[in-house]
Amino acid sequence: MIKAILIFNNHGKPRLSKFYQPYSEDTQQQIIRETFHLVSKRDENVCNFLEGGLLIGGSDNKLIYRHYATLYFVFCVDSSESELGILDLIQVFVETLDKCFENVCELDLIFHVDKVHNILAKMVMGGMVLETNMNEIVTQIDAQNKLEKSEAGLAGAPARAVSAVKNMNLPEIPRNINIGDISIKVPNLPSFK
Amino acid sequence: MVVPSLKLQDLIEEIRGAKTQAQEREVIQKECAHIRASFRDGDPLHRHRQLAKLLYVHMLGYPAHFGQMECLKLIASPRFTDKRVGYLGAMLLLDERQDAHLLITNSIKNDLSQGIQAVQGLALCTLSTVGSAEMCRDLATEVEKLLLQPSSYVRKKAVLTAVHMIRKVPELSNIFLPPCAQLLHERHHGILLGTITLIMELCERSPAALKHFRKVVPQLVQILRTLVTTGYSVEHSVSGVSDPFLQVQILRLLRILGQNHEESSETMNDLLAQVATNTDTSRNAGNAVLFETVLTIMDIRAAAGLRVLAVNILGRFLLNNDRNIRYVALTSLLRMVQSDHSAVQRHRPTVVECLREPDASLSRRALELSLALVNSSNVRAMTQELQSFLESCPPDLRADCASGILLAAERFAPTKRWHIDTILRVLTTAGTHVRDDAVANLTQLIGGAQELHAYSVRRLYSALADDISQQPLVQVAAWCIGEYGDLLLEGGCEETEPLQVEEEKVLALLEKVLQSHMSLPATRGYALTALMKLSTRLRGDNKAAILEKMPLVERGGTQDEEAKESKEAQLSEAALVATEPQASKLLDLLDLLDGTSGAAQPPPAPEPSPGGTLVHLLDLPCASPAPASIPNLRVFEREGLQLNLSFVRPPGTPALLLITVTAINTSGADVTHFVCQAAVPKSFQLQLQAPSGDTVPAQGGLPVTQLLRILNPNKAPLRLKLRLTYNHFGQSVQEIFEVNNLPVETWQ
Numbered sequence: 001m002i003k004a005i006l007i008f009n010n011h012g013k014p015r016l017s018k019f020y021q022p023y024s025e026d027t028q029q030q031i032i033r034e035t036f037h038l039v040s041k042r043d044e045n046v047c048n049f050l051e052g053g054l055l056i057g058g059s060d061n062k063l064i065y066r067h068y069a070t071l072y073f074v075f076c077v078d079s080s081e082s083e084l085g086i087l088d089l090i091q092v093f094v095e096t097l098d099k100c101f102e103n104v105c106e107l108d109l110i111f112h113v114d115k116v117h118n119i120l121a122k123m124v125m126g127g128m129v130l131e132t133n134m135n136e137i138v139t140q141i142d143a144q145n146k147l148e149k150s151e152a153g154l155a156g157a158p159a160r161a162v163s164a165v166k167n168m169n170l171p172e173i174p175r176n177i178n179i180g181d182i183s184i185k186v187p188n189l190p191s192f193k
Numbered sequence: 194m195v196v197p198s199l200k201l202q203d204l205i206e207e208i209r210g211a212k213t214q215a216q217e218r219e220v221i222q223k224e225c226a227h228i229r230a231s232f233r234d235g236d237p238l239h240r241h242r243q244l245a246k247l248l249y250v251h252m253l254g255y256p257a258h259f260g261q262m263e264c265l266k267l268i269a270s271p272r273f274t275d276k277r278v279g280y281l282g283a284m285l286l287l288d289e290r291q292d293a294h295l296l297i298t299n300s301i302k303n304d305l306s307q308g309i310q311a312v313q314g315l316a317l318c319t320l321s322t323v324g325s326a327e328m329c330r331d332l333a334t335e336v337e338k339l340l341l342q343p344s345s346y347v348r349k350k351a352v353l354t355a356v357h358m359i360r361k362v363p364e365l366s367n368i369f370l371p372p373c374a375q376l377l378h379e380r381h382h383g384i385l386l387g388t389i390t391l392i393m394e395l396c397e398r399s400p401a402a403l404k405h406f407r408k409v410v411p412q413l414v415q416i417l418r419t420l421v422t423t424g425y426s427v428e429h430s431v432s433g434v435s436d437p438f439l440q441v442q443i444l445r446l447l448r449i450l451g452q453n454h455e456e457s458s459e460t461m462n463d464l465l466a467q468v469a470t471n472t473d474t475s476r477n478a479g480n481a482v483l484f485e486t487v488l489t490i491m492d493i494r495a496a497a498g499l500r501v502l503a504v505n506i507l508g509r510f511l512l513n514n515d516r517n518i519r520y521v522a523l524t525s526l527l528r529m530v531q532s533d534h535s536a537v538q539r540h541r542p543t544v545v546e547c548l549r550e551p552d553a554s555l556s557r558r559a560l561e562l563s564l565a566l567v568n569s570s571n572v573r574a575m576t577q578e579l580q581s582f583l584e585s586c587p588p589d590l591r592a593d594c595a596s597g598i599l600l601a602a603e604r605f606a607p608t609k610r611w612h613i614d615t616i617l618r619v620l621t622t623a624g625t626h627v628r629d630d631a632v633a634n635l636t637q638l639i640g641g642a643q644e645l646h647a648y649s650v651r652r653l654y655s656a657l658a659d660d661i662s663q664q665p666l667v668q669v670a671a672w673c674i675g676e677y678g679d680l681l682l683e684g685g686c687e688e689t690e691p692l693q694v695e696e697e698k699v700l701a702l703l704e705k706v707l708q709s710h711m712s713l714p715a716t717r718g719y720a721l722t723a724l725m726k727l728s729t730r731l732r733g734d735n736k737a738a739i740l741e742k743m744p745l746v747e748r749g750g751t752q753d754e755e756a757k758e759s760k761e762a763q764l765s766e767a768a769l770v771a772t773e774p775q776a777s778k779l780l781d782l783l784d785l786l787d788g789t790s791g792a793a794q795p796p797p798a799p800e801p802s803p804g805g806t807l808v809h810l811l812d813l814p815c816a817s818p819a820p821a822s823i824p825n826l827r828v829f830e831r832e833g834l835q836l837n838l839s840f841v842r843p844p845g846t847p848a849l850l851l852i853t854v855t856a857i858n859t860s861g862a863d864v865t866h867f868v869c870q871a872a873v874p875k876s877f878q879l880q881l882q883a884p885s886g887d888t889v890p891a892q893g894g895l896p897v898t899q900l901l902r903i904l905n906p907n908k909a910p911l912r913l914k915l916r917l918t919y920n921h922f923g924q925s926v927q928e929i930f931e932v933n934n935l936p937v938e939t940w941q
Contacts, residue, residue, distance in 0.1 A: 013253075014252055014253065014254075016252070017252055018284075020322060022288035022289060022290055022323070024290075025251075025254070025256070029254045043551075043552070045516070046516055046551070046552035046553075046554065046555070047516035047517045047519070047520040047552055047554050047555060048517055049517065049520050049554050050554055051554070051557070082441050082445075082481055082484070082485055083517070083520070083521055083524070084477055084478075084480055084481035084484060084517065084521055085437065085438060085441050085481045085485075087477055087481075087517065088431055088437060088438070088477055088478050088481060089438070091431075091477075092431065110205060110209070111201075111202050111205055113249060113252065114201070114245055114248070114249075114278065114281065117281055118277070118281075121318050125317075125318050125321050125322070125350060125353050125354075126318075126321030126322050126353055126354065126356070126357040127322075128353050128356060128357075128387075128390055129386065129390075129438060130349060130350065130353055130383065130386075130387065131349065131383040131386075132382075132386075132429070132431070132436070132438045133382060133383065133428055133429055133436075135428065136383070140346060143311070144273070144277075144311050147273050147311060148273060148274045148277070151272050151273055151274050152274060
């Protein structure tokens with residue numbers, strides 16, 4: 001079972017953190033820090049496997065990580081998972097992100113972390129591998145994005161109109177518009193509340 | 194004017210713009226205030242946006258619990274956009290320890306039964322991530338219905354949710370077992386993957402289920418065969434291997450089903466051989482499948498030839514350039530070292546090579562495997578390798594390596610001498626990392642090997658002369674020198690280089706140990722005992738030298754019981770034994786404090802048996818007290834005899850108080866047979882050191898001083914009772930009083 005999936009950058013700033021077992025908020029942050037500490041110490045040409053830190057369950061669990069440019073992708077797993085299999089899973093995950101975001105980079109993950117959560121939820125559920133077929137995942141994501149857009153499009157229109165008008169700052173409209181020798185006096189419009 | 198709420202992206206932009214941690218905190222706190230206000234106002238339109246922002250700052254570590262109820266509202270909304278963020282929030286904020294957790298049950302129930310796939314998917318996802326046992330019980334039938342629903346998207350999620358439910362509520366296995374057979378006929382890989390996971394979970398929980406599912410072994414074999422033999426399929430291929438994830442899962446299930454079962458194992462034999470020989474190993478995916486195959490072969494009742502094939506594959510992988518492969522190979526070999534010991538032994542040289550890896554993960558695995566491979570025929574060579582590893586290995590592996598070597602030496606030592614040498618080398622290299630019983634073991638070993646006494650003591654003496662910092666080594670060496678010092682001085686021993694050792698040198702070395710700041714109290718005890726033993730064993734004019742060292746006894750003396758018992762007669766003239774007779778008198782004294790401190794108890798400090806309490810006190814540094822300026826106190830005066838107390842609280846040890854009792858006599862007659870005793874409440878520990886004398890000369894002559902050490906771990910208010918007995922002006926005087934006005938600095 002996968003216990004946690006963490007993405008953080010080279011300075012330890014979390015870009016995504018998903019835990020599949022209940023940990024308190026404090027413990028979660030400590031786990032992120034501890035994992036970053038362990039993983040950042042590793043050289044470039046060593047293997048991608050590490051014993052888990054104490055907080056995540058010690059030597060019964062492993063940290064399987066991949067380093068892509070400025071980001072670390074770390075999967076904390078217990079002994080029932082295949083290490084090489086998880087390595088492949090990380091690769092499939094990143095490739096899926098690449099397809100969804102078109103040449104994904106760290107900024108995409110930063111500004112669209114909720115989308116990344118959604119993509120991840122299509123691949124890993126409840127700590128178990130759900131789907132690894134990239135095409136299928138991308139198709140589902142597209143369908144759901146369409147669904148959201150359609151909701152926002154029609155249903156959202158009246159609300160957007162109202163908020164646009166509410167936000168118009170009427171008192172600031174100039175009382176007198178002088179363009180050349182055309183002088184227009186603007187009538188006093190009642191303010192919208 | 195309503196300020197439009199920030200979009201998530203804008204907030205992120207702002208946070209990134211913050212230059213310092215404090216600035217970031219400010220931005221976030223400001224935004225959280227807005228979000229809170231927005232939640233209070235109940236704006237349904239932007240709720241999802243507000244929650245999304247809250248979840249973002251939650252990831253960065255800021256509190257977000259006030260968003261919990263909003264998750265519930267969003268989940269209950271009809272809009273997909275709202276539900277999506279709401280369910281994500283539930284997964285992040287509403288695990289089963291939260292009170293609001295159960296409230297999502299109803300929403301999930303509704304969402305599971307209405308028809309939109311995407312919504313059902315969300316509900317299942319949340320249920321499988323944070324569903325508590327209670328929720329699982331409530332929703333089991335809903336999920337069961339979804340196992341057969343047409344949409345493959347929903348079905349695969351339902352299957353995995355079932356796995357989670359069984360983990361939480363094992364009785365639910367009964368509901369989810371029957372559909373498995375049909376699910377195995379699915380063509381959709383996602384459903385198959387989930388089904389196999391489900392079957393594994395069921396089999397692991399119940400032997401009956403395991404028996405039941407043995408029936409499907411042929412079917413599984415067929416599925417795997419199709420995967421392996423079918424040509425390149427774009428859909429599921431990872432680096433040219435067809436759906437390696439599904440292959441690995443099937444292999445794992447086959448392993449569970451084939452264990453200890455001849456018939457099933459036979460059914461899968463051919464297929465396993467086929468996979469083992471035909472898988473493309475140029476990429477990681479192929480290797481993942483191959484490893485799983487090897488593990489399965491080793492666990493089931495495979496044909497002998499197949500087993501050999503498997504171990505050879507592992508051996509090949511040990512030599513692979515890719516470190517990941519080597520790591521997994523080492524892990525796999527470790528799994529089978531018990532069952533196939535001789536097969537794994539064949540790869541011992543390669544494993545030992547891996548000890549020299551700079552990669553800490555690999556060297557750790559190699560260490561575990563090496564230790565498991567030590568047996569009576571290779572123990573010398575392996576110990577040699579492990580010793581050189583010990584010298585250079587990373588610090589977190591030192592303790593494991595040291596204890597591993599010692600254990601192996603104990604089990605397989607070819608000769609006693611080799612055993613002693615090995616332990617000695619480990620103590621020299623990594624003395625601080627060995628377990629506590631290493632010292633006891635070694636002393637027993639040496640003690641039992643009479644023919645090696647001379648050899649041992651000479652080696653230990655040389656080692657000690659080189660380095661007195663490794664405590665276990667020093668302790669053993671001191672003990673040995675004490676026991677066999679005569680052998681040491683006697684002269685040549687055939688097995689070591691001729692070493693001329695003089696008494697002076699030996700004593701000087703022991704004194705050096707005693708004085709060294711690196712020596713623990715236990716070590717000092719050993720050294721002291723050794724000195725005392727040597728006083729009987731060595732010839733020559735040593736008594737004077739030994740007696741000279743008596744003042745040191747104040748610090749470490751009463752600790753070693755053995756020493757006192759055997760040497761008491763000889764040393765009775767020394768001040769050492771002063772503590773013994775005091776014990777009974779102090780009992781009386783403490784009776785006096787009974788009323789105030791509860792039941793009578795023997796004084797903790799000068800007890801005949803050295804308890805842990807003494808060690809406690811002696812653990813504390815004996816360094817000269819640093820000035821902590823507590824005012825002195827005059828506690829007693831009678832006919833010219835004055836008693837003053839001065840207090841010191843050494844800065845490094847907050848529970849310790851040192852009191853110096855000074856008795857000055859300004860009268861015209863000497864005070865003789867002066868004895869001062871003290872008692873403290875039972876939560877304290879008291880040690881009286883020997884006084885400087887028992888005569889307080891007249892006319893303000895040299896005062897008698899005595900040091901009291903009081904340990905007050907609970908920082909309880911200090912109470913002190915003193916009892917004085919002496920002769921003055923021809924009369925014997927006894928005074929008992931409690932010290933009043935003790936300054937608070939003495940105990941706070």
